[in-house]
Amino acid sequence: MDIMSRVIKTGGAQPAGSAPPAGVPDAAAAPARMPEPLGATAPTSALPARRGRLRQFLYEHPLAMDGLVVFASTALSISSLVETARGGFWWQFAVVLLSQAALMLRRRAPWPLLAGIVAADAVVLFATPELGSMSAAVWFALYVVALRLRTVWALVVAVTASLPAAAYFAFAYRPGEEFLAQHGPFIGLVASVSVVLSNLVAIGVGIVVRGNRIHQAEVRAWAIRRAQLASVQERNRIAREMHDVVAHSLTVMVALSDGAARALDRDPEKARSVLGELSSTGRAALADMRRVLGVLRADSGAVGRKPTPGGLQALVDGFRAAGLPVVLTQEGENLPDDAAFQLAVFRIVQESLTNVLRYARGVGRVDVLVARDRSLVRVRIDNDGGTAPDGEDPALGTGGGLAGMRERAAIFGGSLTAGPRPGGGWRVEAQLHCTEGDQ
Numbered sequence: 451m452d453i454m455s456r457v458i459k460t461g462g463a464q465p466a467g468s469a470p471p472a473g474v475p476d477a478a479a480a481p482a483r484m485p486e487p488l489g490a491t492a493p494t495s496a497l498p499a500r501r502g503r504l505r506q507f508l509y510e511h512p513l514a515m516d517g518l519v520v521f522a523s524t525a526l527s528i529s530s531l532v533e534t535a536r537g538g539f540w541w542q543f544a545v546v547l548l549s550q551a552a553l554m555l556r557r558r559a560p561w562p563l564l565a566g567i568v569a570a571d572a573v574v575l576f577a578t579p580e581l582g583s584m585s586a587a588v589w590f591a592l593y594v595v596a597l598r599l600r601t602v603w604a605l606v607v608a609v610t611a612s613l614p615a616a617a618y619f620a621f622a623y624r625p626g627e628e629f630l631a632q633h634g635p636f637i638g639l640v641a642s643v644s645v646v647l648s649n650l651v652a653i654g655v656g657i658v659v660r661g662n663r664i665h666q667a668e669v670r671a672w673a674i675r676r677a678q679l680a681s682v683q684e685r686n687r688i689a690r691e692m693h694d695v696v697a698h699s700l701t702v703m704v705a706l707s708d709g710a711a712r713a714l715d716r717d718p719e720k721a722r723s724v725l726g727e728l729s730s731t732g733r734a735a736l737a738d739m740r741r742v743l744g745v746l747r748a749d750s751g752a753v754g755r756k757p758t759p760g761g762l763q764a765l766v767d768g769f770r771a772a773g774l775p776v777v778l779t780q781e782g783e784n785l786p787d788d789a790a791f792q793l794a795v796f797r798i799v800q801e802s803l804t805n806v807l808r809y810a811r812g813v814g815r816v817d818v819l820v821a822r823d824r825s826l827v828r829v830r831i832d833n834d835g836g837t838a839p840d841g842e843d844p845a846l847g848t849g850g851g852l853a854g855m856r857e858r859a860a861i862f863g864g865s866l867t868a869g870p871r872p873g874g875g876w877r878v879e880a881q882l883h884c885t886e887g888d889q
Contacts, residue, residue, distance in 0.1 A: 516554050519590055524550045526586035533583045534574070542574045542581070549587040556594045564591040564611060572614035579624045584615060584645070589652035596656025597663075608653035609646065616642040698804045702731050705772040705807055727771045734768075761792070762799060766818060769803045775815050776803065782822035786884045794858040794882060795820065795829055798866070801851045802831040802878040810835035810876065827882045834875040855880065 501509060508515040524531075527546060534543040549570050555563050567587045575581065592611060596604040619641035710724040766778045785792050799818055806816055813835035821828045852868055855878070859866040864882035871877035 530583040575618040592652040593656040612646040829880045
């Protein structure tokens with residue numbers, strides 16, 4: 451549950467005004483199968499990203515990141531800038547320089563940016579056949595576009611963007627005659643292939659980064675779903691506990707109050723004793739409810755997972771005081787120390803006895819058997835009474851108690867059956883498996 455608590459606590463707060471890197475999917479809304487990333491939408495991160503201080507600063511200040519990209523591209527394009535300036539090709543120099551500055555638009559308009567840079571490179575190259583020097587801006591533009599495309603289409607874009615420069619080196623490039631004589635006639639072909647490969651490397655980096663971001667978004671979405679599932683499970687557990695506490699306590703209190711009313715005239719001392727038991731039952735019910743509801747405020751889910759102090763014997767004594775002739779028999783070893791397991795057994799017995807007290811008629815004996823044989827724990831509750839005639843009690847149960855008992859047994863790999871027993875009466879029998887003591 452550590453990961454869950456971190457998910458809930460961190461929540462995914464993001465600095466105001468910050469924008470994610472281009473191509474980051476919205477993690478909070480990410481389904482199990484991720485769609486293609488969409489632009490620079492603000493993500494709601496479920497888990498804190500593992501970034502260093504510099505990366506975190508650049509993440510929170512996208513303009514600074516864009517400026518760093520422009521600087522890096524300009525540094526890589528320094529040879530082209532030097533060549534154009536040395537040769538006096540000033541408008542070509544300006545075009546190359548503007549191509550670097552245009553990278554500031556890489557988040558807002560990646561496609562026009564790529565088309566413009568490719569076109570600018572082509573114009574500069576074909577206008578100066580002897581230059582043979584390219585700008586590095588196309589690599590950064592391809593990287594950004596790759597963040598928004600599937601792998602196949604990203605590769606197609608890379609090859610397409612390489613065609614103008616590849617055609618220039620293959621057909622229009624005219625190096626000096628001395629250079630050509632020294633290095634052979636295939637310089638243009640080698641340069642064309644190099645252009646295509648370098649663009650494929652740029653697009654490949656974008657593909658890898660996109661895959662990593664999608665994976666991280668899937669992990670964050672998975673963590674969110676797990677946190678939500680844990681929350682739902684905890685609420686269901688609390689609902690089951692509240693059902694058992696309220697149903698048991700109110701049933702016993704009603705039975706005690708009815709008994710006190712009958713004994714009031716004939717035996718005031720007995721009635722006073724029953725009323726004292728009624729008060730004790732109410733206080734115990736309130737304490738049990740506070741313990742269960744304490745889970746909502748506690749950091750640990752361990753709160754409220756223990757049965758009422760006194761265990762099964764105290765539970766049986768309480769029902770016996772309410773007028774139910776209950777006999778508890780325990781066989782074999784003691785129950786495991788696992789509080790959750792003990793609580794499951796406790797609640798199954800409690801729910802079963804509550805149902806006997808509410809629904810059975812003419813009960814002469816109720817037998818509760820809790821038997822352990824190594825890893826198998828068997829719980830059986832028998833009563834010899836009959837059920838109320840149809841229509842006598844419109845408040846008879848809806849089956850929620852039985853469903854809750856089956857869920858508790860299933861948590862420990864067991865099962866539960868309930869129904870009439872041979873010879874009359876009703877039987878509830880559960881089998882649960884524990885790991886403690888297994889050979």
